[in-house]
Amino acid sequence: MHVMSLDMFMQHFINALGLGSLYGLIAIGYTMVYGILRLINFAHGDIFMLGAYFVFFATVQYKLPWAVGVLAAILGATLCGILVDRVAYRPLRSAPRISALISAIGVSFFIENLSVVVFSGMPRPVVQPPLLMKAFSVGGIRLVPLALLVPVISFLLVAALMWLIYRTRPGLAMRSISHDIETTRLMGVSVDKIIALTFAIGSALAAVAGIMWALRYPRVEPFMGIVPGFKAFIAAVFGGIGSIPGAMLGGLSLGFVEIMSIAFFPSLSGYRDAFAFVLLIVILLVKPTGLMGEKLEDKI
Amino acid sequence: MTSAGAPVLSLHGVTIRFGGLVAVSELSMTVPEGGIVGLIGPNGAGKTTAFNIITGFYKPTSGYVEFRSPEGTRRITGLPPHKVCEAGLARTFQNIRLFQNETSIENVMVGAYVRQRGRWWQRMIPLLFPGAAREEEEIRSNALALLCRLGLERYAHSKAASLPYGAQRRLEIARALATRPSFLLLDEPAAGMNPQESAELLGFIRRLRDDFNLTILLIEHDMKVVMGVCEHIWVLDQGALIANGAPDEIRADHRVIEAYLGKDAADA
C-alpha cells in the first residue's frame, strides 16, 4: 500500500469528488428514464459525448464566447435526447421491453458511428479557458477553480432537480408515471410529453457533465461516452435505480472507489475500468435494489 | 358428508407480513386426503397469498406447512417452488399462465419434465442412449393421452396463446396433472366462465379427483361452484380464518355473511 501525505490525500479527495459528481450527473439520466420506462437508455453516454463535442465546436471551432457555447451545447444535446426517444423508443412503448433495449443499443451504436463520420474518429484537444485553470493553493493543496466548480455545479443542479420533481406539477406527473403509467394516462396526463421532458432533463444534465468532462480531460472523441456511460449506469444501480439522490450517491461512491484505490494501490491502475463492474456485481448480489432503491416485485 | 381420510396438507399458524401489512395471520387449516376443499373469502382476504405460501413462492414470517406424501410427512415451508412440485403439489393460476409460444402438447410435456429421468445431454446422442429417447417418446404419447382425456386433442399442436379461453384453463390443469401430483391447487377455476360452463366444471373437478386420485384445494368466487363441489370450506377474511365447515354450515354462518355483505346484511 502506498503511503501518502495529507496534502496528497486531499488532492485525491477533490479529484474523486469531481469525477464522482460527473458520474452522478450522468447517472441521473439513466435512473430517471429507467424509473419511468424500465429501459436502459444505452444512448445516454453518447448524449454526454455529443454535449462535449458541441461545446468543442462552438468554442474552439466557431470561437463563440464560452457562455453562449455552453448554452448551445446543452440545448443541442437536449434536442438530441428528445429526438432519440421520439424516433427509437416511442414506437416501441407497447413492445416487449427487450425490443426497446435492442433499439437503445442500436441508437447508441448509430450515434457513435455517425460521430466518427461527421466529427472524424480523431481525438481533438479542447482549449481550457485560462480563468478556470488559474491555480491557487489552500492550506498547501494546489487547486484550479475547475476542480471546485465541477462538484459545486453538480450539487446545485441536483438540488434544482429535486425541487422540480418534488415541488412542481410536471415532477408530480413523473413520479406518478413511474408508479403506474396506464393510470396516469387515464388521469389525463400527457404521458408522452412528460417522458420527453424526462429525456430532456436527463440529456441536459448529461450535456453539462460532458462539457465539464471535456474541460477536465481536455479532449473529445466519438467513443468517449461509452465507458463513462456504463459506469454511470452502474452508479445508478449502485445507488438504487429510480432514486435521484441514489444516483448522485452512487456516482460519488464510484468516483471515490476509482480514485482512491489507484491512489493507494498504484499497481492496480491497469484494472481501473474493471472496478465499476466488480462493484456492480457485488451490489447486485448483496443488495439488488441498490443503496436507496425500492423493491420492485413480480406479481404472481 | 365427506370421503375424507387423514389430513394430507396442514397449515400451522401461518403468518406472513409484507412490510407492515399482515396479509395472512395465524392461518391453521387442514385438507383431508381425497377431499375437495374450498378456500373462500372476499377480495384481498389473502387466499392467493396462502396458495403462494403453500407452493413455495412466499416464505411465511412464522408458522409452517406440512405435506403428507407416500414417502412420509414433511415440512414444505422453505422449499423452493420446484421442490414443492416434486413433492406432489401442483397448481393453476388465477390469471392463466401458460407457456404462450409453445404448443399445447409442449406445455404438457414441460409439466412431465419433473419426473423425467433421462438427462439433457443424452438427447444429443440418441444412438448411445436409446433409453432416454424411448422415455421421451413415452412422455410425448402420455402428454397426448392427457390432452385427449381433457378434450384438448384437437389443440395438441396449436400454440397455447391461440386457444379459446376455456381450453386454456383446461390446458393449465392438464399441464399441472402432467407433473403427477397427489394434490392439486386450483386458483379460481371458474373465473371468466359462463353459467353453463361453470355448471360443467362441477362434474369436471369431481372427475379429476376420482380419475387421478387427487386431493383438491380450490379458491373460488363463484358460490354455485364452491357450494356445489366442495365437501369442506375454509373462509378467510382480512388474512384471518373466520369460519370453516360443510357448505350448509358456511351458508348459514353469521360471520361469513358479514364478511361478504357487511354487518347490516348479517344482522337483518
Place this chain on the structure above:
Amino acid sequence: MKCAAQSSDKFRNGCLTLLSAAAFAALIWWAASSLDGYKLRIINLIAINAILGLSLNLIYGMTGMFSLGHAGFMAIGAYVSALLILSPEQKTTMWILKPITPLLLNIHAPFVVSLIAAGLAAAIFGCLIALPVLRLGGDYLGIATLGFSEIIRILITNLTPITNGSLGLKGIPAHTNIWMSYGCLAVVLVCVVRIMNSNFGNVLRAVRDDEIAARTMGIDTFRARVLAFTIGCFGGGLGGALMGNLITTIDPKMFMITQTYNLLMIVVVGGLGSITGSIVGAVVVTTMLEWLRIVENPVSIGGFEIPGIPGMRMVIFSLLLIVVIIFRREGIMGMREFSWSWFFRTGSRGTEGGGQG
C-alpha cells in the same frame, strides 16, 4: 393409420436431409477448390458467425436471458486456442514486454483439441459467471454480463505474462479452413437442433415464456438457465477460437462490445428463438457487412470519383438494427423453423429441423 403416414414422412425427410447435406458438401468442395482467398474468408466468417449466433440465440432467444457478454467468451476461446497452438519458439519471440509464464511456454496441442479446450474454457468461465449473475433478471443480467465481458478484456490486457497484453498474439497458424468451420457448424447445428427438439428444449422455452409458471411445474429454472448459458458460452469460445485461427491475429481490442452487437444483430435479424433464423441472420449480416465496405471505398461512376466515407459502414449497419427492431421486431424467421413438412406445406406443423446448412 396416421402413424404410418408420419413414418413415411419421416423417411422422406431423412432422405432429403441426407441429400441436401451431400449437396452442401459438394458445394463446399467446389468453393474450397475454386474461390479466391477473400471470398473463402467471408464464407468461413459466415460459418463462424452462424456458430456464434446460434450459441447467443440459445442463451437469449430460446432461454430469454439477455446476455451482452459473448465477446468476452469469444476472447477466452480465441486466447486458449492460440496459446495451445503457438509453438514455443513463437511464444518466446512474441512476449516482448514480459516473458511468458513458463507453464504456458511448452504447452502445445493440435488444432481440434485446442478448439474443444477453447469451448470448455469459455463454458467453465460462463458457468462461474452464471452462478452469481443469473439470479438477476432481465436488464440487470445484460449489464452484468457486459460487465464481465469487459472485465475479461481488461484482464487479458493486463495479464501480460499469459496473454502478451495489449500487443495481442500474432502469427497464429491459419488452421480454420472451410471444411473445419462448416464441420464445426454442422456439429453445433445438430446439437442445438437436438436440444431444442427435446423436452429440455421445451423447458428452456418455458423458462423464457413464464419463469414463475415453469417453477411451479417443478422446473429448477435457475439450473436450466445456468445450463443453457454454459452451453451457449461453449459455442462462444468455439467461435472465438475459429475466428482467431481464421484471422491469425488476436488482441484485446477485437473483443469489444461491438463484437457482441454484431452477434446481437445476427440473432435479431434472423429471428429471436429460431435456429434457422440464426443461420439466415449469419448469412445476411456477414455478407451485408462485407458488401457495405463499398461505401467506405472510393467509387468512380462515369468518370466521377466519389470519395469513400470512412465509418459509414457501421452507421448504416446500426441504422438497420434500429429499423429492424422498430418495423420487423420478429426478424426474418420469427420463431418459425425450417422443416421439410413446412417446405412442402403438407399441413401438419412438424417440428423436425431439416438439414439446412
